[in-house]
Amino acid sequence: MTTSNRREFIKKAATLTGYSVLSTVGLLNSRIALAEWVANNFEPSSMDQVLKNVLNGKPVVDSDEIHIKIPQTADNKTPVPITVQTDLKDIQSISILVEQNPVPLVATFELSSTLEPFVSTRLQLMRSSFVFVLLETENIFYGAKQIVTVSEGICGA
Secondary structure, three states: OOHHHHHHHHHHHHHHHHHHHHHHHOOOOOHHHHHHHHHHHOOOOOHHHHHHHHHOOOOEEEOOOEEEEOOOEEEOOOOEEEEEEEOOOOOOEEEEEEOOOOOOEEEEEEOOOOOOOEEEEEEOOOOOEEEEEEEEOOOOEEEEEEEEEEEOOOOOO
């Protein structure tokens, strides 16, 4: 290894170490900005206000290429599994909203362009409601919805 190659290696190693330390102590990201986003979107509010915040002025196009797998009926005390999948390209995020919940925005998943647009989670439904899924691209959102009927839990004797 020549002297210039060693110097370049040491510079790059020192730079990488410095960035790692700064990132670890939180100086390279804004937790305050992230906290504000979380607070604004995951507070009790109307569906219209949540949609305004999430969409941020982008239009929504209904799509039958969004596959939502969720039970049609659910108990109000049981978490409901949901899976969202699509073959649409360039999806940046997937958001799940429940119209009749006090906090309509249940989850937002930020996706890497190298990942297949697929998410799976569980959610709580307070009442019978539409479950909306919004897939964000650079210019628009694609949307789909499915109704879920919620019943009171019945315990056996």
